[in-house]
Amino acid sequence: MISQEFEFHAPKQLSEALNLLQRYGDDAKVLAGGMSLVPLMTLGLLQPKVVVSFNHIRELDYVNEDKGMLRIGAMTRHSTIRANPLIGRHCPLLSEAASYVGDVQVRHRGTIGGSVAHADPAADYPPVMLVVGAQVKLQSAKGERVVKMENFLKGLMQTDLLPGELLTEIQIPKLPDGAGSSYQRLHRVEGNFAIVNAAAVIEKGFKSARLGLGGVGETAILVDVTKRLGKGVNDEALRGVSDDAYAASHDAYGDLNGDADYRKAMARIYAQRVTKAAAARMS
Amino acid sequence: MKVPVKVTVNKKNYNVEVDTRMILADMLRDELRLTGTHIGCGTGSCGACTVMLNGHTVKSCCILAADADGQEITTIEGLSTGAQHLHPIQEAFVENQGLQCGYCTPGMVLSTLQLLTDKPNPTEDEIRHGIAGNLCRCTGYQFIVKSIQEAAKTINSKPAASKPAAAAVASRG
Numbered sequence: 001m002i003s004q005e006f007e008f009h010a011p012k013q014l015s016e017a018l019n020l021l022q023r024y025g026d027d028a029k030v031l032a033g034g035m036s037l038v039p040l041m042t043l044g045l046l047q048p049k050v051v052v053s054f055n056h057i058r059e060l061d062y063v064n065e066d067k068g069m070l071r072i073g074a075m076t077r078h079s080t081i082r083a084n085p086l087i088g089r090h091c092p093l094l095s096e097a098a099s100y101v102g103d104v105q106v107r108h109r110g111t112i113g114g115s116v117a118h119a120d121p122a123a124d125y126p127p128v129m130l131v132v133g134a135q136v137k138l139q140s141a142k143g144e145r146v147v148k149m150e151n152f153l154k155g156l157m158q159t160d161l162l163p164g165e166l167l168t169e170i171q172i173p174k175l176p177d178g179a180g181s182s183y184q185r186l187h188r189v190e191g192n193f194a195i196v197n198a199a200a201v202i203e204k205g206f207k208s209a210r211l212g213l214g215g216v217g218e219t220a221i222l223v224d225v226t227k228r229l230g231k232g233v234n235d236e237a238l239r240g241v242s243d244d245a246y247a248a249s250h251d252a253y254g255d256l257n258g259d260a261d262y263r264k265a266m267a268r269i270y271a272q273r274v275t276k277a278a279a280a281r282m283s
Numbered sequence: 284m285k286v287p288v289k290v291t292v293n294k295k296n297y298n299v300e301v302d303t304r305m306i307l308a309d310m311l312r313d314e315l316r317l318t319g320t321h322i323g324c325g326t327g328s329c330g331a332c333t334v335m336l337n338g339h340t341v342k343s344c345c346i347l348a349a350d351a352d353g354q355e356i357t358t359i360e361g362l363s364t365g366a367q368h369l370h371p372i373q374e375a376f377v378e379n380q381g382l383q384c385g386y387c388t389p390g391m392v393l394s395t396l397q398l399l400t401d402k403p404n405p406t407e408d409e410i411r412h413g414i415a416g417n418l419c420r421c422t423g424y425q426f427i428v429k430s431i432q433e434a435a436k437t438i439n440s441k442p443a444a445s446k447p448a449a450a451a452v453a454s455r456g
Contacts, residue, residue: 001304007284008303008349031350038306038345039326051303053350079339103416104397105330108339109346190415191328 004047010056014139017052018166022141024050025163031055032075032114035106060113060168063087070172074113078102081112090174091132093181093199097124100183103191117167119157119219120193121253126153126220127199127212128183129170137169138162146171153219178204180282182274186215186266188257195258196266198245200274202282206232211241211274216249216267223248225275233279238272245271288352292317293361301348308332310348311358319359319389323418330417333390334358340397342416359389362396371441372396372434381430383421390417395431403439405431 011017021028029048031037032055040046054060060075063084070090072081081087082098101107101115101124115123116136128134129149136152138145138161152160161167175181185197199212211223228240249267252260284303289296292315299314306325311317311334320343323331327345334343335357362370372395375381382388391414398405398413405413410431411424419427 001302001309002306004304005284006303008286008347010350010352031347034345034347034350035327038347042306042325042344051347053347055350056353103330104394104413105333105340105342105416106327109336109341190412 002041003044004041006041006048007050008053009050010053012056012058014057014059014168015141017054017057018139018141018164020050020052021166022164024052028052028163030114030117030166032117033077033106033110035102035110035114036118036120037114054113054166065090065174068174070170070174072112072170072172074117074166074168074170075111076113078107078110078112078115079104082107091128091172091181092175093128093132093183093201094125094172096183097128097199100124100185100187100194100197106191112170113167116152116170117159117161119153119159121156121218121220122193122195122197122215123220124183124185124194124197124214127197127214129172130212130220130222131181131199131201131210132172132175134170134172136167137171138165139168140165144168150222156218158218175201176203178283180278180280182277182281184270184274184277186270192257196263196270198267198270198274200271200278202229202275202278204282206230206279209275209278211245211271213245213248213267213271216252216263218251218253221248223271225271229275229279233276238275241271241275242268286349286352288348290351290353291355293357303347303349305348306344307334307346307348307351307356308343310351311343311356314348317358317360321386321389323386328418329387330390330394330414331387333393333417335393335397340393340416357393359392362392370396371437372399372431375434375437376427376430379426379430379433381422381427382419387417387419387421391419391427395434398431399435399438404435407432 027049031053060073062073064071078101134149181201183199185194196215202209206229209225209229214220245267249264252263254260321331323329332343
């Protein structure tokens with residue numbers, strides 16, 4: 001039993017839910033999959049006055065393709081992200097990232113919107129979302145706005161979301177034809193958050209090359225390594241990529257899974273690995 | 284604050300009033316008296332509280348009881364009618380000593396049911412990934428893996444009609 005009393009709402013319509021968030025503002029906490037929120041409440045680390053569950057709002061569970069863009073409803077579960085053929089075709093590294101989230105049970109319940117809004121610095125989606133140029137749709141009873149992922153992530157578990165606002169959709173441009181991509185992560189125990197994770201997208205002919213790094217700062221970090229790969233992937237280019245990843249990790253934190261120096265060193269390794277893997281998948 | 288919850292558990296309908304602070308695992312154990320669902324860590328790490336929600340395994344310590352309103356749940360009690368009529372997965376765990384203290388077993392068995400529904404012939408690697416969300420502190424997993432391999436063999440050797448299906452809903456993958 002959770003010790004702190006709270007009011008519970010489980011609306012079935014998005015409009016109703018947004019009105020509730022508007023009414024309760026800062027007092028309300030959004031319950032998506034609950035894979036982080038419920039344990040945090042059980043432990044007493046979070047004590048919201050009002051909980052609004054989005055689990056009964058069917059209109060937020062979808063994956064569509066529209067004008068070169070994948071649109072993913074915030075309440076789409078990780079297991080769906082992992083297996084969805086549209087995502088597999090147009091953003092395969094997102095499927096890869098989803099396959100690492102938690103474990104089977106967590107993937108059945110946890111949602112992409114919940115994970116992104118929770119903004120854990122080593123979560124699986126943020127580095128991917130940065131390299132593919134994703135944006136998020138934020139809706140409130142008063143209107144909506146679309147924010148680029150790099151502007152959405154503000155700090156350690158801090159986002160651009162305002163009281164009354166809800167992340168309702170993830171928008172991901174389809175990878176350009178021939179682009180290669182990869183997502184990899186370092187972990188000691190399956191199901192744990194990554195110690196360091198990395199994503200890469202390299203456009204055909206090395207037209208552009210982007211890296212996303214997680215676990216080495218308060219938020220995931222986007223690094224443009226296009227210049228390093230001007231002549232393709234060789235030892236010198238990989239050293240350059242590694243140096244860029246190290247430099248970008250200057251704010252790395254330490255915890256019981258790895259101190260800051262270890263994380264920075266691993267950022268070098270994983271930056272090289274995803275770069276090599278993405279280049280190999282390029283056509 | 285109390286809220287009414289209507290759930291179907293093991294194909295039986297229940298109407299209960301629960302405190303909003305109650306987690307699903309506690310509702311199953313304390314309100315419905317289905318104590319086969321165990322609570323280990325209470326924070327989503329150990330998987331002892333695994334149940335099936337609408338045909339998919341979830342950790343019932345991470346779901347509010349109030350949020351289960353209108354849903355269909357299968358617990359370990361739903362797999363067999365008693366010790367004389369065990370589910371083939373349960374039989375395989377008994378035969379192969381896939382448990383010692385037994386605390387993790389209900390969760391292990393349900394995760395196995397999910398795994399074998401998704402992948403009737405899993406490799407050892409797939410088995411280990413399939414039960415990654417269930418901790419066992421006794422066995423070292425070796426005999427659990429063996430039990431799951433044996434269960435797969437038993438189930439696959441039976442004609443399709445008598446195969447035990449995971450609770451109704453098609454796999455989400």
